[in-house]
Amino acid sequence: MAKVISESIEKFYHHYPRVAVVVTAQAGGRDNAMAAAWHVPLSFSPPLYGVAISPKRFTYQLIVDSKQFGINFLPFEAAELIASVGGSQGQEIDKFQRFNIARDKLVKTAVPILKAAYAAYECRLVDDRDYGDHRLLVGEIEVVHWLKEAFTPEGILDLAKVSPALYLGNELYLTASRDSVRRLDREVYGKR
Amino acid sequence: MAKVISESIEKFYHHYPRVAVVVTAQAGGRDNAMAAAWHVPLSFSPPLYGVAISPKRFTYQLIVDSKQFGINFLPFEAAELIASVGGSQGQEIDKFQRFNIARDKLVKTAVPILKAAYAAYECRLVDDRDYGDHRLLVGEIEVVHWLKEAFTPEGILDLAKVSPALYLGNELYLTASRDSVRRLDREVYGKR
Numbered sequence: 566m567a568k569v570i571s572e573s574i575e576k577f578y579h580h581y582p583r584v585a586v587v588v589t590a591q592a593g594g595r596d597n598a599m600a601a602a603w604h605v606p607l608s609f610s611p612p613l614y615g616v617a618i619s620p621k622r623f624t625y626q627l628i629v630d631s632k633q634f635g636i637n638f639l640p641f642e643a644a645e646l647i648a649s650v651g652g653s654q655g656q657e658i659d660k661f662q663r664f665n666i667a668r669d670k671l672v673k674t675a676v677p678i679l680k681a682a683y684a685a686y687e688c689r690l691v692d693d694r695d696y697g698d699h700r701l702l703v704g705e706i707e708v709v710h711w712l713k714e715a716f717t718p719e720g721i722l723d724l725a726k727v728s729p730a731l732y733l734g735n736e737l738y739l740t741a742s743r744d745s746v747r748r749l750d751r752e753v754y755g756k757r
Numbered sequence: 758m759a760k761v762i763s764e765s766i767e768k769f770y771h772h773y774p775r776v777a778v779v780v781t782a783q784a785g786g787r788d789n790a791m792a793a794a795w796h797v798p799l800s801f802s803p804p805l806y807g808v809a810i811s812p813k814r815f816t817y818q819l820i821v822d823s824k825q826f827g828i829n830f831l832p833f834e835a836a837e838l839i840a841s842v843g844g845s846q847g848q849e850i851d852k853f854q855r856f857n858i859a860r861d862k863l864v865k866t867a868v869p870i871l872k873a874a875y876a877a878y879e880c881r882l883v884d885d886r887d888y889g890d891h892r893l894l895v896g897e898i899e900v901v902h903w904l905k906e907a908f909t910p911e912g913i914l915d916l917a918k919v920s921p922a923l924y925l926g927n928e929l930y931l932t933a934s935r936d937s938v939r940r941l942d943r944e945v946y947g948k949r
Contacts, residue, residue: 568861568877568902568903568904568905569902569903569904569905570864570900570901570902571900571901571903572864572865572899572900574804574898574901575801575802575804576801576912577798577801577804577878577898577901577912578912578913578914579830579875579876579878579901579903579908579912579914580776580778580796580798580806580828580830580876581776581913581914582776582914582921582923582933583775583776584772584773584774584775586772600943603797603798603799604772604797605795605796605797605807605809606769606772606795606809607795607809607888607889607891607893608809608888608889608890608891609767609768609769609889609890610767610889610890611889612766612767612769612889613888613889614772615797615888615893617797617798617799617800636772638771638772641937644939644941645941645946647941648941648942648943648945648946648947649943649946649947649949650947651943651946651947652942652943652944652945652946652947652948653947653948654947663949664949669760672762672764673764683771684771684772685760686769686771692888694886696799696800696805696807696884696895697799697800697801697802697803697804697805698800698801698802699799699800701799701807701893703888706766706769707764708762708763708764709762709763709766709769709771710760710761710762711760711761711763711771712760712761713760713761716770716771717927719926719927720768720769720770720771720926720927721770721773721925721926721927721929722770722771722773722774722925722926724925724931728934728937729774731774731933733913733914733916733933733938734911734912734913734914735909735911735913736940736941736942736943737913737938737939737940738938738939738940738941739916739933739934739935739937739938739939740933740934740937741774741923741925741931741932741933741934742920742931742932742933742934742935743931743934745833745920745931745932746925746929746930746931747836747929747930747931748928748929748930749836749837749839749840749928749929749930750840750844750928751792751840751841751843751844751928752844753840753844754837754840754841754843754844755840755841755842755843755844755845755846756844756845757841757855757856
């Protein structure tokens, strides 16, 4: 089947689905939470995690002011919470109060960690780089909060226990297909 | 349920599943392809896409030499192809020949675009930044190749037509759950 060729690129969504996270921040006594899908691991050693955020966002300012942010991974059952924080403005309301968002106890930073998260990273900002209409905020992961029963002994998400919240674009949320999992050992396939 | 707190972080996989892509490159008459899951959109205008790659990889050198790379999004049926290119060394073999990988016609760059991809980006390198044990290569998307029937009129992946290949870590591949899709309009949920 021949493909369409587009050289004038506006919005592009071919790369979805992506895990939908809630990015949290606090500064000057204000807490906030936003939804994000443009996030990426960058290094194991040191452990670095990046998230692309528009500098117009209130969360961006809080992160720059405090040099800290949280990344919260949520189950599909919490997709409404993600849509709620994604559709509201932290400059106008306290989202934690409005949406009755429960928190976990913090360890090293002052960023809110969501109780509903099956895993969360407390990050310290180490880079803030301009990329077009977004900025890539990179944090060193200082603490991981994780629900033991949500992961296998190898540290892999156990889909029999947790269904991750994924975003497909255009306000569509979904999860992973637990029944489709296949093990394909690269050492075997790479040697064919 | 109380969470485990980890302050000594080695490998971390909590952020999976992620779409598994094949990154392609060419320089000096050599083509190569590698599997990657650490990729991220960074900007709509200009259209920027990033991928984190270890500088030890042959593909990294080809990209730096040519200032071009390709990002190929593949269906779940092609997961064996992803594992094959992920488990082999481009310095030692011609992966395209070994794994019999078909290509599409190129438009603006010299990077191979995979025929099996439901979408692919031809990118021109605009940034190469050091982050710990990886480097983030950022490209401006110059051309999008996409299979029209794989996307809805809004440009969203149509899961009735294509099952995307996702990676869970630890050699496990899976796809998205088509039946789980829910529309949660942020404008509605943000106003609750």
